[in-house]
Amino acid sequence: MSQPPVPDSEGLPPPGGLAELAVAHGLTVSGARVGLGAYISQMWGRRYFILAFSQAKLTAQYSQAKLGQLWQVVTPLLNAAVYFFIFGWLLGGRGGMENEQYIPFLVTGVFVFAFTQNSAMAGVRAISGNLGLVRALHFPRASLPISFSLQQLQQLLFSMIVLVVVLLGFGHFPGFAWLLVVPCLALQFVFNTGLALIMARMGAKTPDLAQLLPFVLRTWMYASGVMYPLEHMLQKAGAHSWVSDVLLANPAAVYMDLMRFALIDGLPEALPTHVWALALGWAVLVGGGGxxxxxxxxxxYGRG
Incomplete structure (x- = not known):
């Protein structure tokens, strides 16, 4: 049997023998990346930690505010009020919709886009903002951005109570189409999780990205039709057909369209049948790829 390399007279192993010496004594690289299948298995084993961590973050988010968790609902409603004043009243961006349709249209868009926006913002700080935890404990690092995305899903579900009240207040009552909310949110959650994972890796290497991202997200919001029917505004602006196709196929617009047409009756434009295919494609591409x-x-992660 071969023997492990014997150190020389100065107590050092012979040249090229460090790796062999480590293997002979069962040593491995600390934090070495495991295979993808083993990594997924580790993630499943940490599922309770991911859920508990997301709930703790959600509880702590507004712990210093007097209104506490109510800010989860108040903030997007205040944003919706500002957008209604500017885009719905001053700039005439309703696209022919009356208040009974436009206000639920606007509130739905604000809540749905905020889900993606907040997931991206939380993801970019998932590693760089938790370096103490990353360096102190050994666990699959993807647990952090996934838990932050799950936190945003819980926040959206809480906000949906207010959204339902708004819908009922403007005469939009539950129907079979409301069941489509479940697969829509599931697909958007997968997409948001992948986006958070991408942002987490980029933010871990470049922490300054957290300062730039709000400007990118604000541009994305204006290009996705949160405050106005996007197709109507593109036609009004005389945009080229390929520009319209690109903007209408962007994931934020796709998930908002699905939610709006599931919840709001009588919107002036029909939902194209390919939107569900786009929603699934974005979820698979960004969720799996991320x-x-x-x-x-x-x-x-956590090094350097």
Whole structure:
């Protein structure tokens, strides 16, 4: 049997023998990346931690505010009020909709886009903002951005109570179409989780990205039709057909369209049948791709 390399007279192993010596004594690289299948298995084993961490973050988010968790609802409602005043009243961006349709249209868009926006913002700080935890404990790092995305889902579900009240107040009552909210939110959650994972890896390497991201997200919001029917505004502006196709196919617009047409009766434009295919495609592409992209850099998080 071969023996492990014997150190020389100065107590150092012979040249090229460090790796062999480590293997002979069962040593491995600390924090080494495991295979994708084993990584997914580790994630499943941490599922209770992910859920508990997301709930703790949600509880602590507004712990210093007097209104507490009510700010989860008050903030998007105040944003919706500002957008209604500017885009719905001053600029005439309703696209022919009356208040009975436009206000639920606007509130739904604000809540749905905020879900994606907040997931991206939480994701970009998931690693860089939790370096103490990352360096102190060994666990799959993807647990952090996933838990932050789950936190935003819980926040949206809480806000949906107010959204339902708004819908009922303007004469939009539950129907079979409301059941489509479940698959729509599931697809958007997968997309948001992948986006959070991508942002987490990028933010871990470039912390300054957290300062730039709000401007990117604000541009995305204006290009997605949160405050106005996007197709109507594009036609009004005389945009080229390819520009319209690109903007209408962007994931934020897709998930908002699905939610609006599921919840609001009598919108002036019909929902194209390919929107569900786009929603599924974005979820698979960004959700799956984001997970693999984050896993590829597992060894780098918390170092340097």
């Amino acid at each position: 997970f693999v992209y984050f896993w590829k850099a597992e060894e780098q």
